[in-house]
Amino acid sequence: MRLHKLEMSAFGPFGRCESVDFDALGADGLFLLHGQTGAGKTTILDAVAFALYGTVPGARREGKRLLSDHAEPGAVPTVSLEATLGGRRVRIVRSPEYFRPKKRGTGTTKQNAKATLTWIDGRSQNLTRLDEIGEAVSAALGMSADQFFQVVLLPQGEFARFLRAGSDERGDLLERLFDTARFGDIEEWFADARRTSAAALESSRIAIDKLQGRISTASGVEEQLHRAPVDWASEVLEAARQASVQSATQLDAARAASDAAVAELAKMETTSQLQKRRAIAEQQLAQFHRDAPVHAALRLELERSAAAGPVAALAADLAEATSRKTRADAARDAAHRAFAELDGADAVVAGLTSAGCDPSDVAADRAVVAEAVRRWTTEIGALDELRALAQRADAEEKTVRTLEVERAAVAGRIEKLEADRAALPAQIAEAEAEVQSAVRAAAELPALSAESARITSAVEAAVELAKARTKLAAATRAHEDVRAAHNDARTHTLDLRERRVSGMAAELAARLTPGDPCSVCGSQTHPDPARAAESTVTKNDEDAAAEREQRAGAEVDRTAAQSAELTRVVDVLVHRSDGRDSSELVEALDRVTIALTETRSAAAQSTEREAALDRLRSQDQRLSKVLAEEQSTIAGLDAKAEHVRKSAAQIRERILAALDGRGDIDERANRLERLVALSTELLDRRADAARVTVEVHGLDETLARRVADSGFTSAEAAASRVVTAARASSIEKQLVDAGDLRAHAEQVLAESAIAAVGDLEPVDLGPLREAVDAAAVRLHDAVARNAECRWQTEQLEDLALQLWAAVDRAAPMQATHDELAALADVVAGRGQNARKMSLRSYVLASRLEDVAESASSRLRRMSAGRYEFVHSDEAEARGRRGGLGLDIRDDYTGVVRSAKTLSGGESFLASLSLALGLADVVAAESGGVVLDTMFIDEGFGTLDADTLEAVMGVLDELRAGGRVVGIVSHVDEMRQRIPSRLHVIRNRDGSTLQLFAAS
Numbered sequence: 001m002r003l004h005k006l007e008m009s010a011f012g013p014f015g016r017c018e019s020v021d022f023d024a025l026g027a028d029g030l031f032l033l034h035g036q037t038g039a040g041k042t043t044i045l046d047a048v049a050f051a052l053y054g055t056v057p058g059a060r061r062e063g064k065r066l067l068s069d070h071a072e073p074g075a076v077p078t079v080s081l082e083a084t085l086g087g088r089r090v091r092i093v094r095s096p097e098y099f100r101p102k103k104r105g106t107g108t109t110k111q112n113a114k115a116t117l118t119w120i121d122g123r124s125q126n127l128t129r130l131d132e133i134g135e136a137v138s139a140a141l142g143m144s145a146d147q148f149f150q151v152v153l154l155p156q157g158e159f160a161r162f163l164r165a166g167s168d169e170r171g172d173l174l175e176r177l178f179d180t181a182r183f184g185d186i187e188e189w190f191a192d193a194r195r196t197s198a199a200a201l202e203s204s205r206i207a208i209d210k211l212q213g214r215i216s217t218a219s220g221v222e223e224q225l226h227r228a229p230v231d232w233a234s235e236v237l238e239a240a241r242q243a244s245v246q247s248a249t250q251l252d253a254a255r256a257a258s259d260a261a262v263a264e265l266a267k268m269e270t271t272s273q274l275q276k277r278r279a280i281a282e283q284q285l286a287q288f289h290r291d292a293p294v295h296a297a298l299r300l301e302l303e304r305s306a307a308a309g310p311v312a313a314l315a316a317d318l319a320e321a322t323s324r325k326t327r328a329d330a331a332r333d334a335a336h337r338a339f340a341e342l343d344g345a346d347a348v349v350a351g352l353t354s355a356g357c358d359p360s361d362v363a364a365d366r367a368v369v370a371e372a373v374r375r376w377t378t379e380i381g382a383l384d385e386l387r388a389l390a391q392r393a394d395a396e397e398k399t400v401r402t403l404e405v406e407r408a409a410v411a412g413r414i415e416k417l418e419a420d421r422a423a424l425p426a427q428i429a430e431a432e433a434e435v436q437s438a439v440r441a442a443a444e445l446p447a448l449s450a451e452s453a454r455i456t457s458a459v460e461a462a463v464e465l466a467k468a469r470t471k472l473a474a475a476t477r478a479h480e481d482v483r484a485a486h487n488d489a490r491t492h493t494l495d496l497r498e499r500r501v502s503g504m505a506a507e508l509a510a511r512l513t514p515g516d517p518c519s520v521c522g523s524q525t526h527p528d529p530a531r532a533a534e535s536t537v538t539k540n541d542e543d544a545a546a547e548r549e550q551r552a553g554a555e556v557d558r559t560a561a562q563s564a565e566l567t568r569v570v571d572v573l574v575h576r577s578d579g580r581d582s583s584e585l586v587e588a589l590d591r592v593t594i595a596l597t598e599t600r601s602a603a604a605q606s607t608e609r610e611a612a613l614d615r616l617r618s619q620d621q622r623l624s625k626v627l628a629e630e631q632s633t634i635a636g637l638d639a640k641a642e643h644v645r646k647s648a649a650q651i652r653e654r655i656l657a658a659l660d661g662r663g664d665i666d667e668r669a670n671r672l673e674r675l676v677a678l679s680t681e682l683l684d685r686r687a688d689a690a691r692v693t694v695e696v697h698g699l700d701e702t703l704a705r706r707v708a709d710s711g712f713t714s715a716e717a718a719a720s721r722v723v724t725a726a727r728a729s730s731i732e733k734q735l736v737d738a739g740d741l742r743a744h745a746e747q748v749l750a751e752s753a754i755a756a757v758g759d760l761e762p763v764d765l766g767p768l769r770e771a772v773d774a775a776a777v778r779l780h781d782a783v784a785r786n787a788e789c790r791w792q793t794e795q796l797e798d799l800a801l802q803l804w805a806a807v808d809r810a811a812p813m814q815a816t817h818d819e820l821a822a823l824a825d826v827v828a829g830r831g832q833n834a835r836k837m838s839l840r841s842y843v844l845a846s847r848l849e850d851v852a853e854s855a856s857s858r859l860r861r862m863s864a865g866r867y868e869f870v871h872s873d874e875a876e877a878r879g880r881r882g883g884l885g886l887d888i889r890d891d892y893t894g895v896v897r898s899a900k901t902l903s904g905g906e907s908f909l910a911s912l913s914l915a916l917g918l919a920d921v922v923a924a925e926s927g928g929v930v931l932d933t934m935f936i937d938e939g940f941g942t943l944d945a946d947t948l949e950a951v952m953g954v955l956d957e958l959r960a961g962g963r964v965v966g967i968v969s970h971v972d973e974m975r976q977r978i979p980s981r982l983h984v985i986r987n988r989d990g991s992t993l994q995l996f997a998a999s
Contacts (some may be wrong), residue, residue: 001141002964003048003933004089007080011041015070015990020982021045024997026933026964028980030955031967034937037557040991041968044984045935051081051092052137053145054115060785067098070990074100078096090122092133106453153259183840192615204810211803218795232805233800240796244789247782255783258775265768272439272763274753277455281748289740295738296504298731302723314706318699332685335973343671348372348679352686370684376672388656388667393651396644403641414627421623424616430558431613438609441602448596455588465574472566479559486552493545501536543904564988571730660798741743788909839906841884847921848884855910855917862909862950869914909951912936916954952977 002020008014033041037871047055050066067077071686080093094115099108117136118125127133138144208229217224219236340349352365655665669688707714726758748754827833829838837845852869889896889911901912919934936955956963967974975981983994 001086001933004082004084004085004813006044006047006051006082007078008044008047008078010068010071010075011047011079012068013038013040013070013986014043014993015068015072015075015142016992018993020993022933022997023962024962025980025982025995026966027997030965030967030978031980031982032974032978033966033982033984034975035365035991036556036986037970038561038656039984041984044982045968047079048081048935049145049148050096051079051094052083052141052626053148054094054096054113054134055145055220066096068990071383072297075101082084085137088140090140091117091120092137093118093632101803106456114889120647134413183843187839190820190827194821194824197813197820201817203809203815204806204813208803208806208810211799215796215799215803218799230804233796233803237793237796237800238794240789244786244793247786247789251779251782251786252778254775255956258772258779261775263771265765266765267774268765268768271757271760272765274757275760275762277748278754281745284741284745285749288738289747291738294741295735298735302728310706313701315704318703321692321696321699325689326618326647328685328692330690332682332689335682335685337680339682342678345675347474357723365686366683369510369679372679373676376676379667380676381671384669387669389651390665391653393648393655396648396651399508400641403637403644407637407641410630410637414630414634416629417623417627418430421620421627422619424623424667428613428616431609431616434609435606438602438606439600443608444599448592448599452596453593461572461574465570467903468566468570470561472570475559475563479556479563480656482555484550486549486556488544489549489552493542493549496537496542561986568988614838630752652705768868798935832936845884848886850918850921851914854915854920857914858912858916858954859910861954863906864914864946864950867906867910869910870896890955913950931981935968948973 003026005022006020007017008019009017035041046066049056056066068075071077076095077098078093082089082091082093084090092115095111095113097113098111101107101112102109113130115128115130115133117127117133127136141148156780210234212229215221215233215236220241221236221239224232336349339345348368348796352368431816822831827839829836829841849871852871856868859869868889868891870887870889872887885894886899888899888902899910908998915936955967967978981994981996983996985992985994
């Protein structure tokens with residue numbers, strides 16, 4: 001990675017646009033960033049980091065406020081960086097998230113972060129999404145943001161903390177720099193695999209225990225936990241099989257005994273049944289012979305009833321026909337009277353025969369009635385036509401009334417529409433005036449809003465101005481005090497430095513050792529070394545004084561910056577308040593606020609008033625259209641009503657002419673229909689009466705002949721000998737049942753088996769049934785016992801197979817689990833792991849060992865061969881992870897001691913060496929990425945001249961390898977050593993940059 005050009009605008013302390021030409025600045029391979037405290041030296045490094053990764057290093061990223069306070073209102077904070085990443089030149093432009101003033105009203109609104117990445121060679125698509133740009137930068141550099149901040153922007157203070165940190169804190173930093181997550185995943189995988197294996201093994205053991213319990217429950221044998229499960233189960237199964245064989249033998253014996261008892265009982269039951277059937281048949285035959293006289297009487301009764309039946313039936317038919325003749329005569333006479341009473345029936349009555357009992361008379365009467373019905377039917381058809389005309393006239397008169405109602409409703413609507421339309425012109429004129437008023441108010445609103453905002457800002461500025469002037473006076477006094485203290489401290493430091501130089505001989509003499517050459521003259525003898533006086537100044541005295549001077553100088557810079565900031569604030573507030581006092585501004589603000597409120601209210605109603613005017617105009621047009629439509633409707637209703645009224649009158653005239661003014665249509669139609677109905681009914685009644693009379697005469701003659709032929713004295717005598725159907729059916733059933741019973745008894749007695757048991761004694765079945773029941777009980781017990789034994793044996797065989805399979809599966813599972821558990825313990829730093837280090841800690845320890853080796857080569861150079869790093873992989877106490885120990889070996893004494901014992905300058909050398917070594921290892925870990933540019937932030941002020949010379953030699957080696965090294969420092973001596981410089985100048989209105997490139 002090599003930086004080419006950086007541009008910043010409204011970023012941090014840089015209010016205006018500033019640029020850095022890294023190609024010119026780093027042409028010599030080494031350049032210096034210097035300036036006053038707070039000027040913005042570190043902000044240049046933040047800008048580089050932000051351009052690449054969209055964030056800044058360390059605690060500054062938590063602030064998230066990168067917009068410069070010195071920037072003009074509305075300025076956009078922007079960083080642009082041109083660099084070569086992964087062999088390709090790119091331009092990255094980023095703008096962070098910030099808050100800008102609202103375009104309307106007061107307050108601020110958030111602007112989201114934006115970025116673009118342009119490939120200058122044009123061989124790839126340019127990027128605008130933040131996530132895609134981040135992925136492209138990380139891929140090109142091969143490292144994350146945290147790694148970049150550690151190996152390119154070397155933070156000396158953080159590595160001093162890393163140098164003195166404990167194992168846990170040191171491990172946290174190394175885990176951020178080196179991706180050890182995959183090794184942690186391996187540890188977690190082994191732990192999960194062991195848990196899974198242990199769970200499976202425990203499940204197998206539980207399954208074996210459950211199977212043993214089920215075998216014990218099924219067999220009724222108590223578990224023997226001290227024995228092997230397979231041996232115990234085999235013994236239980238064999239006992240169950242023997243019990244099953246024994247129960248089967250007992251079942252065969254019980255079944256044979258039961259079959260013999262059942263056969264003997266069946267034989268005796270057959271003999272008993274034959275004896276019972278013989279006795280019953282003999283009783284039935286004797287009873288038939290005793291009932292013979294009764295059966296003869298019943299047969300005679302049936303024969304007499306059969307002879308009298310036809311005579312009695314004919315007498316009943318005659319009686320029924322005579323009754324019907326009486327009813328038919330009465331109905332004929334009633335129909336004749338009803339028909340004769342009707343108007344117009346005289347002619348038909350006169351034409352009928354007198355008696356109407358002969359069929360020839362009925363035919364003559366039918367011809368007379370038919371002629372009259374044809375005449376009456378014709379008249380009814382004519383009346384139906386007149387009725388249809390009358391209904392049509394009624395409908396048209398109803399239509400006329402409906403049209404008159406509709407006309408009245410339309411006339412009412414027309415009257416209301418005319419009244420509404422008459423009121424609209426005045427309303428439209430009023431609405432037009434209100435719209436013009438709202439338009440004028442909207443035009444005045446921007447000027448009033450601007451005036452209100454200006455006066456509001458002036459009021460706020462006037463209130464803050466008094467507070468700011470008080471703070472400025474206090475800050476000015478404090479600045480004068482600390483400046484005087486700094487001058488005193490500087491004078492004291494210069495005095496001590498001069499006194500130390502004067503006593504330098506005594507200081508050098510204190511380092512002399514007998515036999516060692518003098519560092520000044522080279523002599524190995526020291527006859528008269530100088531002695532330190534009471535007033536001799538040591539290096540520690542000088543360093544302490546210099547440190548107090550630096551603190552005082554930093555305080556001067558801080559108070560000066562505070563005073564300058566307050567002065568800028570006062571100037572801004574004076575400009576914003578226009579030099580007026582707060583009371584005057586408040587009165588003006590009240591006046592403007594009242595006017596603004598009234599104007600805003602009027603302007604807000606502009607749209608509503610225009611809409612109301614449009615509605616009124618639209619309503620006028622709509623009313624005009626609706627009024628014309630209603631007037632057209634009422635004219636149409638009048639014309640239609642007149643036409644229908646004339647048609648109804650014409651129909652009424654036709655009906656009157658057809659009736660000749662006599663009677664009503666319905667009355668005449670009803671009379672004619674009644675004549676037709678009653679004449680037809682009279683004809684039917686006369687025909688019925690004639691038919692029944694003929695039937696009665698015929699039945700009377702037939703009955704007289706039947707009585708004479710039957711031998712009975714009269715029809716009544718014959719009827720008395722007829723029995724009912726139920727009685728006849730009962731007699732026949734008694735005779736049939738008696739005959740069937742006699743035949744059955746004779747058939748039973750004729751059977752050979754019945755005849756064979758006639759001489760045998762009666763059979764007693766009680767003892768035989770008891771023997772059968774006892775055998776059945778014994779058989780049932782044997783069956784139940786055998787079934788239980790077979791079921792138990794089958795269940796135990798199945799459970800034993802499952803147990804043997806479970807035991808077979810558990811053995812390899814146990815072996816696999818033991819091996820996996822041992823591996824998991826080793827990976828986690830337990831068990832056979834002699835170092836007691838987890839896999840992740842082991843990897844971190846290896847990386848730290850590489851860092852220590854790389855850093856030691858530089859530390860030996862910078863410390864003139866005195867110091868080097870020593871890595872320790874021993875486990876630490878109280879459970880802290882081992883392998884991350886880092887100490888210092890002092891070659892002067894040969895003692896390995898803690899890095900916490902180093903002095904300030906020595907700590908800087910060790911921290912710088914450690915940072916450079918870590919940079920080398922991280923770069924190698926990232927695939928050998930070439931880091932052509934790096935920055936070292938502060939720490940050089942703690943070095944003496946010789947040590948500084950050694951450090952510069954190491955830095956010369958870095959730039960000799962093609963790297964560009966930027967040093968951030970405010971030490972004056974560094975400016976003399978490094979000709980290429982970037983001076984950060986702190987001003988009241990924002991910092992600026994001045995570049996000094998080596999010629």
